[in-house]
Amino acid sequence: MLKSIRCALLVLFLPSSLALAAEEAIPEILIKAHATLIGSPNVPGEKLLAVSFQNIPHWHTYWKNPGDAGLPIKIEAKLGATSLALRELEWPVPKRYIEAGDLLAYGYEGDYSLFFGVSPEQLESLKGAELTVAPGWLICKHVCIPGKAELKAQVSEGLTFSASTHADFQVPENELMRRLAALPALSDRTAELDLVLARTGEKKLALFYNLETKANKLPSKITGLLMPMPLTPYNF
Numbered sequence: 249m250l251k252s253i254r255c256a257l258l259v260l261f262l263p264s265s266l267a268l269a270a271e272e273a274i275p276e277i278l279i280k281a282h283a284t285l286i287g288s289p290n291v292p293g294e295k296l297l298a299v300s301f302q303n304i305p306h307w308h309t310y311w312k313n314p315g316d317a318g319l320p321i322k323i324e325a326k327l328g329a330t331s332l333a334l335r336e337l338e339w340p341v342p343k344r345y346i347e348a349g350d351l352l353a354y355g356y357e358g359d360y361s362l363f364f365g366v367s368p369e370q371l372e373s374l375k376g377a378e379l380t381v382a383p384g385w386l387i388c389k390h391v392c393i394p395g396k397a398e399l400k401a402q403v404s405e406g407l408t409f410s411a412s413t414h415a416d417f418q419v420p421e422n423e424l425m426r427r428l429a430a431l432p433a434l435s436d437r438t439a440e441l442d443l444v445l446a447r448t449g450e451k452k453l454a455l456f457y458n459l460e461t462k463a464n465k466l467p468s469k470i471t472g473l474l475m476p477m478p479l480t481p482y483n484f
Contacts, residue, residue: 272390274391274393275304277304277414278303278304278307278387278393278395279301279302279303279304279307279309279385279387279395280301280302280412280413280414280417281299281300281301281302281383281397281399281412281413281417282299282300282301282399282410282411282412282413282417282418282419283297283298283299283300283381283383283399283409283410283411283412284297284298284300284409284410284411284418284419284421284424285297285298285366285403285407285408285409286298286421286424286425288365289425289428291365293367293368293371294365294366294367294368294371295365295366295371295407296337296363296364296365296366296428297325297334297363297364297365297366297381298361298362298363298419298424298427298428299323299361299362299363299364299381299383300359300360300361300362300419300424301321301356301359301360301361301383301385302358302359302417303356303357303358303359303387305357305358306357306389307357307387307388307389308343308345308353308355308356308357308387308388308389309321309355309356309385309386309387309388310353310354310355310356310385310386311339311342311354311355311356312339313354314353314354314355315345315351315352315353315354315355316347316351316352316353317347317351317353318347318353318355318386318388318392319385319386319394321362321383321384321385322383322384322385323362323364323381323382323383323384324381324382324383324384325364325379325380325381325382326379326380326382327373327374327377327378327379327380328377328378332366332370334364334365334366334370335364335365335366335367336362336364336365337362337363337364337365337428337431338431338432338433339362339431339432340356340360340361340362340427340430340431340432341432342354342355342356343355343356343357347388359419360427361419361424361427361428363428363431371407374403374407374409375403375404375405375407376402376403376404376405377402377403378400378401378402378403379400379401379402379403379409379411380398380399380400381398381399381400381411382396382397382398382399383396383397383399384396397413399411399412399413440459440460441457441458441459441460442457442458442459443455443456443457444456444457
């Protein structure tokens with residue numbers, strides 16, 4: 249049962265967006281968040297912390313690689329004052345956005361969830377304790393507004409936990425399992441895709457690709473063919 253929930257939102261209007269903000273009112277609630285523990289279908293003894301979000305229509309947050317602008321969602325879990333280093337699962341496939349100034353961004357609209365593995369050792373320390381899950385985000389439309397929430401509740405001896413920013417927002421476990429199953433999975437390089445990175449001029453590189461599609465199925469215009477991953481040394 250929830251012991252307490254605290255939610256704090258920080259609002260910052262970027263100077264270049266002040267005129268637009270005057271023309272379009274900013275809704276009071278831009279995003280709702282919910283955190284809960286669910287069973288892990290793949291790792292025995294492990295549970296998953298599912299952190300779910302619901303953006304209001306037409307507003308988006310950012311993927312782990314936000315693109316040309318923006319900030320990725322950040323999630324911190326704490327047991328008392330001690331941070332919990334949780335195993336991060338792959339993020340859902342993001343959408344592409346073209347923002348003001350022709351900036352390319354990757355992120356999320358609507359409903360989505362991020363998942364983190366909680367080891368058996370960590371679960372033992374959680375029993376009967378208060379767990380705090382603190383997500384932070386940048387949500388954008390005609391302006392960009394940073395926000396954060398503090399989801400805090402007691403973990404029962406049976407390892408149940410649920411905390412929300414709003415009482416009317418919770419995600420059923422069967423829906424969380426559906427989202428979990430839809431996460432990207434590592435696979436061998438497909439023979440249908442051939443990539444070539446070539447030098448095309450002084451300090452210029454070009455990426456060429458050949459794609460053999462089945463049944464004339466083309467890549468989604470919403471997600472695109474490639475999603476650049478923020479990996480060293482390319483995460484600057």
